Amino acid sequence: MKILxxxxxxxxxxxxxAFTNDNTAYDANGVQFIVNPYDEWYALxxxxxxKEAQGGSVTTITVGGAATEPTIRKALAIxxxxxxxxxxxxxxxxxVAVQVAAYAKDKGFDLVLAGKExxxxxxxxxxxxxxxxxxxxxxxxxxxLDVAGGKATAERDVRGDVEVVExxxxxxxxxxxxxxEQRIPNMRGIMAARTKPLQVVPAVASxxxxxxxxFELPPPKxxxxxxxxxxxxKLIELLHTEAKVI
Amino acid sequence: xxxxxxxxxxxxxxxxxxxxxLTYGRKLANKEGTTLTLATFGDAPADRLAALDANKVTVAxxxxxxxxxxxxxxxxxxAAKEGAKWVxxxxxxxxxxxxxxxxxxxxxxxxxxxxxLPNEQGHIKRNVFSGKAQAWVELxxxxxxxxxxxxxxxxEAAQGTATVxxxxxxxxxxxxxxxxxxxxGEGIPLPEAEIVVSAGRGMKGPENWGLVEELxxxxxxxxxxxxxxxxMDWRPHHEHVGQTGLAIRPNLYIAIGIxxxxxxxxxxxxxxVICVINNDPEAPFFKAADYGIVGDAFQVLPKLIxxxxxxxxxx
Ligand SMILES: Cc1cc2nc3c(=O)[nH]c(=O)nc-3n(C[C@H](O)[C@H](O)[C@H](O)COP(=O)(O)OP(=O)(O)OC[C@H]3O[C@@H](n4cnc5c(N)ncnc54)[C@H](O)[C@@H]3O)c2cc1C
Numbered sequence: 001m002k003i004l005x006x007x008x009x010x011x012x013x014x015x016x017x018a019f020t021n022d023n024t025a026y027d028a029n030g031v032q033f034i035v036n037p038y039d040e041w042y043a044l045x046x047x048x049x050x051k052e053a054q055g056g057s058v059t060t061i062t063v064g065g066a067a068t069e070p071t072i073r074k075a076l077a078i079x080x081x082x083x084x085x086x087x088x089x090x091x092x093x094x095x096v097a098v099q100v101a102a103y104a105k106d107k108g109f110d111l112v113l114a115g116k117e118x119x120x121x122x123x124x125x126x127x128x129x130x131x132x133x134x135x136x137x138x139x140x141x142x143x144x145l146d147v148a149g150g151k152a153t154a155e156r157d158v159r160g161d162v163e164v165v166e167x168x169x170x171x172x173x174x175x176x177x178x179x180x181e182q183r184i185p186n187m188r189g190i191m192a193a194r195t196k197p198l199q200v201v202p203a204v205a206s207x208x209x210x211x212x213x214x215f216e217l218p219p220p221k222x223x224x225x226x227x228x229x230x231x232x233x234k235l236i237e238l239l240h241t242e243a244k245v246i
Numbered sequence: 247x248x249x250x251x252x253x254x255x256x257x258x259x260x261x262x263x264x265x266x267x268l269t270y271g272r273k274l275a276n277k278e279g280t281t282l283t284l285a286t287f288g289d290a291p292a293d294r295l296a297a298l299d300a301n302k303v304t305v306a307x308x309x310x311x312x313x314x315x316x317x318x319x320x321x322x323x324x325a326a327k328e329g330a331k332w333v334x335x336x337x338x339x340x341x342x343x344x345x346x347x348x349x350x351x352x353x354x355x356x357x358x359x360x361x362x363l364p365n366e367q368g369h370i371k372r373n374v375f376s377g378k379a380q381a382w383v384e385l386x387x388x389x390x391x392x393x394x395x396x397x398x399x400x401x402e403a404a405q406g407t408a409t410v411x412x413x414x415x416x417x418x419x420x421x422x423x424x425x426x427x428x429x430x431g432e433g434i435p436l437p438e439a440e441i442v443v444s445a446g447r448g449m450k451g452p453e454n455w456g457l458v459e460e461l462x463x464x465x466x467x468x469x470x471x472x473x474x475x476x477x478m479d480w481r482p483h484h485e486h487v488g489q490t491g492l493a494i495r496p497n498l499y500i501a502i503g504i505x506x507x508x509x510x511x512x513x514x515x516x517x518x519v520i521c522v523i524n525n526d527p528e529a530p531f532f533k534a535a536d537y538g539i540v541g542d543a544f545q546v547l548p549k550l551i552x553x554x555x556x557x558x559x560x561x
Contacts (some may be wrong), residue, residue, distance in 0.1 A: 013489055013509045017378045037490050093358070097350060119376050119489055119512075123358040124337075125346040130313065132350035137315055137421040140343040143483060153425070157484040158339045160435035165312055165424040171421075174343075177476075177491055178483040209355035212381040213369055218515070224522070224532050229541025233553030235521060238537060242559055243519045245498040246441065246465055 001147065001169075003047040003203040006114040006126060007075045007083075009068040013119060019215040026120070028216070033067075035074050038115025038175060045180035046145055047113050049078045054147065056110075057081045063090045063099045069198065076193035077185035083196070088203035091095035091211075093121065097129030098206040104134060110169045111152065116141055116176040124174070131172035139165055143178030169243055249275040249282050250330040252321045252348075254311065255295060256288040256339055263336040263394075265401040268299050270394050271334045272404070273363055274551065278331065284408070285324040287317065292410045299404040306413040311340050313420040318347035323415045330389060336391035338437070339511060345393040348357045355385035361398040376489045376512035390547065396437070397495050439468030444487060444514070446472035448503015448524065448543055452480035457503035457547040458502060464554035470494070472504045503543045506531025523547075 011031045012016075018027040037042075047058045060075045061070050063086040072083045086099040104112060112134075114127035126139075131138035143162075144155035152171060156163045157178075185193070227235050239246045251271035253264035268284065275282040284300035287309050295303045306320045321344060325333050333348055335341035337359045349356035361380070361446055369382040370392065423551040436442065443462040449455065455469075463467045469485060476486035487494055489509040495516030502523045504510060514520070522535040526541045532538045539546055 011375070013376075013512070017375045019379070041490070064309050093356070094350065095345070097346075107485050120451050121374055122372075122376060122493075123346075123356075124342045125349070125356060125358050128343050128346035129350040131315070132318060132347040135315075137313065138343060138347070139422060140314065141339060156339070159437065160430040160433065160484065162428040162430070163424055164428070166425050167422040177486055178303040193402065201457070204307070207386075209349070209353070209385070209387050211384050211386070213384045214382040216371075216380045216382075217376070217378075218380070221534055222536070224538040226540065229539055229546055232523075232539055232541065232546045232549035233556075235537055235539060236550055236553035236557055239498065239519070239521070243498070243536065246554075 001054055001110045002108060003051060003056060003058045003111045003113065004107070004109040005044050005047045005058060005060045005075070005080065006100060006112070007039050007044070007060045007062045007072060008115070008118045009033050009062060009064050009071040010118050010120045013037070016038060017217070023215045024041045024213065034113050034239055035071050036118045038117060040075065040078065040147060041182045042175035042177065043113035043115050044075055044078060044080065044180040045183050046175060047111070048109075048183070050147055051178060057082060061086065061100055061103060063088060063096045063203070064239045065089055072198060073193045074185065076198070077189040077194045078183050079189060081129045081196065083198045085200050086203050087200050091206070091208035093123045093125035094129055094209045096128050097133055099203055100126070100130050101133035102204040103201060104130070111147065112136070112170070112172040114172065114174045116174045121162065127172055127174040134172070137167050137171045139167060139171065139173045142173050143176050145173055145175070145179055247278070247331050248328045249278065249332045249334065250285055250321065250325050250328060251282060251300065252285045252341070252344060253336060255286045255290040255298070260294070260400055262266050262401065263338050263396045265403055266396065266399055267334050267336050267394050269402045270363065270392075270399055272299055272459040273330070273476065274332050274334070280331070280368050283324065285321050287311070287320065295410050297406055298408060299406040300408040301403045302410045303410045304413050305410060306417070309417055310420070310424070312424045313422040314340070314343035314347055316417040316420055317344045319417040320413060320415065321348045322351045323461070324413070325389065333389070333391045335391070335393045337395045341393045345391050349391040352389050352391070353387065354389040354391045355387040356393070357383045357385065358393050359395045360392045361395050373516065377493065377515045378512060395495070424522070434466065434468040436468040436470055436492060436494060439494070440496050441465050442470050442494060442496045443465035443467045443500045443502070444470035444504065445475070445502040446504030447474050454544070455481070457544070457551070461500070461547060461551050461554065464551055464558060472510055501531055502547065504531060505529050506534060528541050
């Protein structure tokens, strides 16, 4: 089975969020970047498990400049066989999808896995857009994924219920919590990753259909109103009469 | 030119998220001086559809929500027929898959998870960096797609007198099919809950969740938890909120025995009111809270349950 995993390069979950150029650009100064957790913990690890059980290959693809290569090497250290970097700064979600689809189009991937969203743009756009551009079916928010007899079976948490869905390969799946357990790369993996193939391909022409023109930070929160533990019941009263939320 | 709203109208009553998208669509249509067309699917009776605040309803009777490719073909088809300038979906489980597909199909710019209507410059706000910041997005295309974050605008439900017509276009066959649905218990689904009672490692073990559930029941709330709690299987995965779980924005979020790590806050900082109960006065969560109680959860929870019961009896 040939699997393609979308890997996004994002600021660490604890990174300071600040903006430069009159709040028009993210300030990446001194920020540590990581593999987007949904891409790493769920999509990549599940791809590796499927390959280990059934044979095949796991390729990762990232749209980004050379600065994303340490992040890509991390994905290789966890176990991907090879990686592709489309050499361009992503313009928007649609642009990323166009680049991925342009690469994947004639490669015969059976399965394309994406994280359910990235933790910086939080768009949940790239997976379904890739599916649309490749004219493939798409299963969103899968918490479990299995493949047997040319068919994928996935479980999705929808509105508290669990929905079991089925679809013939090839298809695109976006991966959420529950699909796999995080894997910490070992020394052998890290060494091997240095020499695994990382192919850099040029971007295809594509226009930004949207731009983030300005960023804002939320206003600082007012100081917390403390209620003594002995009078805890007063909280319920305040939520009713003051905050009016119950 | 028109505004298209795609919404799920199935079920016993039309979901709040669907009414929110209709309110959003109506406001846009008024602003643009145009009409609103609802594109929907499933078996909702025609009289119920006609009563929704749309000028026209196009309903695809024989497609479900399992295959978003079919839904996207349907919505794009309606959009093309109506000469749509705007296509509005909810940023819910279905909309999150359909809106980007429609956008790619129409080569339209998309705002995913919008929290506002367009401002004077036509820019729309959305959350970024997992709720730690917001961005104003400009859509550069003549056709624009918006998926609206649930609970972002109040519903203004006007009585409609829409004409209802059945969709006859071709959406192909469903490639994704539903094999089985395992119904969750009675509880309120977390993504739609207006009140959420959430607990963390401070509850010490799954055997103590009775208190959390009882408070949730009295407040008509859904239950949630921190990541370690679901990782240790004290609670099911779908209760995990935060940066790597579900992002929620209820009116009230009550956090019990949760430290308030940045990754946890990322999933709940859109809540309107946050209450924190923690025995450590230095817990970072207090900085993000509106109300707080420094105290032992096992002492505080029974008091809250009692007070909630009393309030319910008075209401
Ligand atoms: C990449 C990444 C992603 C992550 N994503 C998420 C995420 O999506 N969601 C998430 O929740 N976490 C996430 N985490 C983990 C996060 O960093 C914290 O470790 C986690 O939120 C802590 O959970 P907790 O508050 O339940 O436990 P702890 O941090 O152990 O906190 C327990 C709290 O309970 C209090 N307490 C103890 N006993 C009592 C008592 N008797 N009464 C009252 N209070 C008591 C303690 O004072 C403490 O504040 C992520 C971490 C990483 C690195």
